[in-house]
Amino acid sequence: MTQKLVIIGAGMASGRVIEHLLDADPGAYDITLFNAEPRGNYNRIMLSPVLSGEKTYEEIVTHGDDWYAERGITCRFGEHVVKIDPEMKVVEGENGHVPYDKLVIATGSAPFIIPVPGHDLPGVISYRDLDDTNAMIEAAAKGGKAVVIGGGLLGLEAAAGLKERGMDVTVLHLTGHLMERQLDEAAGYLLRKDLEARGITVKTRASTKAILGEDRAQAVLLENGETLGADLVVMAVGIRPETRLATDAHLDVARGIEVSAQMQTSDPDVFAVGECVEFNGHLFGLVAPLYDQAKVLADSLLGKSNAFAVKELATKLKVTGCDLFSAGDFAEGETREDIVFRDPARSIYKRLVIEDDRLIGAVMYGDTADGSWFFGLIKDGTDIEEMRETLIFGPAFQGGASADPLSAVAALPPEAEICGCNGVCKGQITSAIEGGATDLGAIRATTKASASCGTCAGLVEQLLSVTLGEDYAAPQAQPVCGCTSHTHEDVRRLIKSRELKSLAAVWQELGWTTANGCHICRPAVNYYLLADWPLEYRDDPQSRFVNERKHANIQKDGTFSVVPRMWGGITTPDELRAIADAADKYAVPTVKVTGGQRIDLLGVRGEDLPAIWSDLNRAGLVSGHAYSKGLRTVKTCVGTDHCRFGTQDSTGLGIKLEKHLWGSWTPHKLKLAVSGCPRNCAEATCKDIGVVCVDSGYEIHVGGAAGMEIKGTEVLCKVATEEEAVEVISAMTQIYRENARYLDRIYKWLARVGLDWVKAQIVDDLENRRLLAERFALSQSIYRKDPWAEHAQNSATRAQYAPLANLTLEAAE
Amino acid sequence: MNWIDIGHISDIPLHGARVVKTPVGCVALFRTGEDEVFAADDRCPHKGGPLSEGIVHGQSVTCPLHNWVFDLSTGQAHGADEGRIGTYPVRVEGGRLLIDGGAIGKRSAA
Ligand SMILES: Cc1cc2nc3c(=O)[nH]c(=O)nc-3n(C[C@H](O)[C@H](O)[C@H](O)COP(=O)(O)OP(=O)(O)OC[C@H]3O[C@@H](n4cnc5c(N)ncnc54)[C@H](O)[C@@H]3O)c2cc1C
Ligand code: SF4
Ligand code: FES
Numbered sequence: 029m030t031q032k033l034v035i036i037g038a039g040m041a042s043g044r045v046i047e048h049l050l051d052a053d054p055g056a057y058d059i060t061l062f063n064a065e066p067r068g069n070y071n072r073i074m075l076s077p078v079l080s081g082e083k084t085y086e087e088i089v090t091h092g093d094d095w096y097a098e099r100g101i102t103c104r105f106g107e108h109v110v111k112i113d114p115e116m117k118v119v120e121g122e123n124g125h126v127p128y129d130k131l132v133i134a135t136g137s138a139p140f141i142i143p144v145p146g147h148d149l150p151g152v153i154s155y156r157d158l159d160d161t162n163a164m165i166e167a168a169a170k171g172g173k174a175v176v177i178g179g180g181l182l183g184l185e186a187a188a189g190l191k192e193r194g195m196d197v198t199v200l201h202l203t204g205h206l207m208e209r210q211l212d213e214a215a216g217y218l219l220r221k222d223l224e225a226r227g228i229t230v231k232t233r234a235s236t237k238a239i240l241g242e243d244r245a246q247a248v249l250l251e252n253g254e255t256l257g258a259d260l261v262v263m264a265v266g267i268r269p270e271t272r273l274a275t276d277a278h279l280d281v282a283r284g285i286e287v288s289a290q291m292q293t294s295d296p297d298v299f300a301v302g303e304c305v306e307f308n309g310h311l312f313g314l315v316a317p318l319y320d321q322a323k324v325l326a327d328s329l330l331g332k333s334n335a336f337a338v339k340e341l342a343t344k345l346k347v348t349g350c351d352l353f354s355a356g357d358f359a360e361g362e363t364r365e366d367i368v369f370r371d372p373a374r375s376i377y378k379r380l381v382i383e384d385d386r387l388i389g390a391v392m393y394g395d396t397a398d399g400s401w402f403f404g405l406i407k408d409g410t411d412i413e414e415m416r417e418t419l420i421f422g423p424a425f426q427g428g429a430s431a432d433p434l435s436a437v438a439a440l441p442p443e444a445e446i447c448g449c450n451g452v453c454k455g456q457i458t459s460a461i462e463g464g465a466t467d468l469g470a471i472r473a474t475t476k477a478s479a480s481c482g483t484c485a486g487l488v489e490q491l492l493s494v495t496l497g498e499d500y501a502a503p504q505a506q507p508v509c510g511c512t513s514h515t516h517e518d519v520r521r522l523i524k525s526r527e528l529k530s531l532a533a534v535w536q537e538l539g540w541t542t543a544n545g546c547h548i549c550r551p552a553v554n555y556y557l558l559a560d561w562p563l564e565y566r567d568d569p570q571s572r573f574v575n576e577r578k579h580a581n582i583q584k585d586g587t588f589s590v591v592p593r594m595w596g597g598i599t600t601p602d603e604l605r606a607i608a609d610a611a612d613k614y615a616v617p618t619v620k621v622t623g624g625q626r627i628d629l630l631g632v633r634g635e636d637l638p639a640i641w642s643d644l645n646r647a648g649l650v651s652g653h654a655y656s657k658g659l660r661t662v663k664t665c666v667g668t669d670h671c672r673f674g675t676q677d678s679t680g681l682g683i684k685l686e687k688h689l690w691g692s693w694t695p696h697k698l699k700l701a702v703s704g705c706p707r708n709c710a711e712a713t714c715k716d717i718g719v720v721c722v723d724s725g726y727e728i729h730v731g732g733a734a735g736m737e738i739k740g741t742e743v744l745c746k747v748a749t750e751e752e753a754v755e756v757i758s759a760m761t762q763i764y765r766e767n768a769r770y771l772d773r774i775y776k777w778l779a780r781v782g783l784d785w786v787k788a789q790i791v792d793d794l795e796n797r798r799l800l801a802e803r804f805a806l807s808q809s810i811y812r813k814d815p816w817a818e819h820a821q822n823s824a825t826r827a828q829y830a831p832l833a834n835l836t837l838e839a840a841e
Numbered sequence: 842m843n844w845i846d847i848g849h850i851s852d853i854p855l856h857g858a859r860v861v862k863t864p865v866g867c868v869a870l871f872r873t874g875e876d877e878v879f880a881a882d883d884r885c886p887h888k889g890g891p892l893s894e895g896i897v898h899g900q901s902v903t904c905p906l907h908n909w910v911f912d913l914s915t916g917q918a919h920g921a922d923e924g925r926i927g928t929y930p931v932r933v934e935g936g937r938l939l940i941d942g943g944a945i946g947k948r949s950a951a
Contacts, residue, residue, distance in 0.1 A: 203855070203876065204855050204874070208875075208876060212874075212875060213874055213875075358875075359873075359875050359877055359900075360873075360875070360899050360900045361900060361914050362900070362912045362914050362915045362917065542898070542899055543874060543875075543899050544856070544874045544898055544899065545898055546896075546898045546899075546901075546903070546910075547895070547896040547898060547903035547908065547910070550896060550898065551896075568856075569854070569857075570854055570855065570856035570857050570896070570897065571856075571896070572896075573896070573905065574894035574895070574905040577894075578894070582891075582894060582905060582906075584888070584906070585889075586889070586890070586891045586894075634891075634894075827852070828854065828857075828859070831859070831860045831861060831862050831867075832847055832848050832852055832853070832859035832860060832861050832870060832938075833847040833848060833861045833862070834861070834862040835845065835847070835861060835862060835863045835864065835942075835945065835947050836862050836863060836864055
């Protein structure tokens with residue numbers, strides 16, 4: 029007698045099971061197929077093209093009504109199964125029972141909905157089936173704004189589709205870069221750029237707090253307080269295996285329904301397949317493994333032996349024009365090596381991860397043509413030792429015997445483009461070399477190759493070395509660090525000319541060789557970005573030295589020192605009392621007066637920092653930035669207020685300057701002083717910027733230092749009024765901020781550019797001086813703030829100062 | 842192993858670290874740009890620098906006191922510097938951070 033087979037769920041996995049089963053033995057089972065959706069099997073992964081309008085629903089149907097009818101399958105579409113009774117071997121649908129001999133659960137998964145307030149308002153849609161897709165198409169027909177929560181595969185496909193349909197789309201993503209599970213930062217950055225180029229707004233590190241609206245969704249409120257208007261909200265944050273039926277039937281369920289390699293559940297007559305299962309700790313969210321499962325399950329149902337095994341997976345995003353590919357494991361590790369290839373002009377990025385001479389991971393963006401070849405190497409565990417040097421160039425470059433790293437360049441045809449910006453091909457460069465060019469500078473001068481963005485300089489140098497052989501001496505300019513061949517000057521210039529506004533943009537566009545820099549380049553680039561783009565760039569605390577990240581100086585024993593600001597060296601009895609109280613309360617071991625006219629509290633425990641700051645804040649004291657590559661102190665003498673020699677109000681000017689400049693970040697620390705007469709009691713002539721008051725006005729000095737090197741200042745200019753003095757000093761600070769290398773004090777930088785150049789810029793050119801001072805003021809409108817208050821008052825930041833957990837306290841047993 | 846839940850991955854800043862006090866001393870939990878989490882001693886073998894305050898890059902951390910660099914997966918110092926830091930088993934499951942109680946000298950509470 030034919031056995032009865034009941035299948036719950038007409039999705040992509042069960043569709044395959046039925047096909048295999050009928051192909052092998054059409055008479056083996058009498059099949060009943062339930063589906064909660066009021067339709068049979070369609071190609072779910074093609075919903076995105078349906079959403080974007082590239083396909084219609086009819087085109088993605090895989091099994092039409094006729095198909096089921098011809099094969100004698102009883103279809104119960106639009107009917108939920110509400111219960112399984114494994115003892116009686118019956119399945120309970122909404123419209124009645126069906127007995128089974130064998131049962132297949134293929135219920136797929138349910139979209140995960142973040143339970144924020146407002147998640148159940150009309151206008152909030154998940155992205156799973158045709159009904160969701162149609163609801164989105166309908167909403168988009170009215171135009172307006174859409175917010176997509178989730179920057180993974182699904183969310184981005186939804187966003188691209190809605191944008192295609194004319195909506196104004198914003199994607200919110202919790203972590204720092206899109207599709208972080210499939211892509212590394214660099215590829216995530218390129219993807220973001222592509223999406224932004226098509227008009228989609230992307231917000232990373234954006235956490236949804238609530239969905240706002242009366243009768244339907246109207247806006248999304250973010251954790252940081254920002255509100256985004258929304259006529260439609262799409263939640264695409266993840267999926268969860270749909271296991272409720274199995275759990276109620278007391279089958280073994282972990283995160284998914286647990287199955288053996290034969291797809292059998294803990295009940296021998298019940299099988300499960302697809303996204304609802306868990307095998308050996310693995311869950312599945314892409315169709316390739318489900319198809320493998322379907323084959324195994326069909327064999328199991330027919331009594332043939334077969335076993336399912338987990339294989340490597342590759343991911344692609346189905347957004348027209350966004351070419352990305354990711355497979356295997358691309359994390360870094362001691363025993364792993366990276367091969368990175370970037371062609372910024374064409375937005376191409378490729379990264380291969382190699383371990384023990386095998387390729388174990390690949391991420392590609394922009395040019396994914398070789399993706400399947402790399403994926404093959406990963407799956408087969410091919411030994412790649414022989415082709416390592418040319419591996420990144422793909423299959424086209426394999427086969428030759430040469431393992432010379434330059435051979436790939438040598439093998440390029442003469443018409444291969446080397447410099448994308450200026451459209452210079454290899455042939456032009458080699459003929460320039462034949463015509464006598466022997467270094468990069470000469471190539472730039474004769475062909476313009478590498479003269480714009482400069483990122484092809486490496487390739488040009490390789491060409492020089494291939495063509496000239498031993499006659500070529502590589503240039504010796506000092507790069508920022510081992511992560512790049514660019515100098516500080518190049519990096520600064522390129523950040524400006526190519527408008528790079530994020531760390532990831534710098535890593536990608538300037539061809540960094542590491543994934544996210546190192547302790548040398550990260551602080552430098554972070555500084556360059558914030559100095560050049562004060563409005564757009566957001567400071568990255570993790571790219572700062574601990575002192576600046578924690579707004580206190582780290583001492584040799586790991587404790588910190590806390591220095592409140594004393595404007596121009598002036599304080600009051602109340603402030604002194606507050607400092608004394610804080611010193612008592614936090615058991616500060618050392619209280620010291622510093623050379624910069626302030627009081628230093630040494631030996632404060634890291635955990636106590638936010639608390640001591642809020643005490644000091646309450647007394648009106650703010651951070652002295654004694655830890656910063658920024659404005660530190662403005663030292664003053666007493667001037668006309670008290671001194672019989674004083675010519676001007678040096679204390680008053682010092683306070684004015686400090687209030688104007690505080691909080692600004694500079695390439696290195698910046699110290700000022702104002703002396704009331706040439707007796708120079710404030711030691712203004714060994715400061716980065718010093719003012720010496722004289723009868724006729726103010727002499728402005730620059731380029732002094734009293735640190736590792738002792739240097740007297742040189743006179744920049746003399747001005748008549750305080751206002752002019754403040755403007756010249758602002759402009760001086762700004763020109764230093766915009767031009768110096770990170771970690772160069774003013775005197776070092778002056779030695780490079782010359783005082784005359786600076787004079788021409790800010791003493792002779794009044795318009796330029798004014799513009800510099802304006803840019804300084806603009807930056808100050810963002811950065812002139814007390815970091816202590818920010819950290820002490822923000823509970824999330826404050827928590828960072830405390831240990832994550834304390835496991836030394838044994839719980840009472 | 843005896844896995845202890847000590848918090849959520851988002852409690853550690855990306856490219857940053859947080860400290861856990863344990864019976865074997867302070868253990869730092871580092872989170873890399875790729876969202877991997879590593880646990881290692883919070884003490885530099887050079888002069889005891891607090892590694893949790895260092896800059897995290899790739900799978901390494903740079904000590905804030907004198908810039909020694911350690912590989913977080915093996916604990917080994919990079920380059921010319923000699924020495925290593927102890928590392929501890931840590932897992933991330935559903936966003937939760939699980940650390941091996943056995944390795945950090947904590948008896949099971951269960
Ligand atoms: C928009 C979109 C794009 C995607 N793109 C890709 C891609 O590009 N590449 C890729 O590999 N994967 C992609 N996927 C994932 C892929 O579609 C799934 O992995 C696959 O469909 C899962 O197959 P399944 O049979 O396990 O579940 P499903 O195909 O989800 O089918 C499960 C069916 O069971 C039904 N059901 C659930 N509970 C019950 C019940 N109690 N009673 C009756 N019926 C029930 C559901 O209604 C559903 O029809 C995409 C998914 C979506 C939503
Ligand atoms: S610098 Fe001149 S004005 Fe200032 S305290 Fe000294 S002597 Fe007096
Ligand atoms: S203490 Fe870590 S490098 Fe010196």
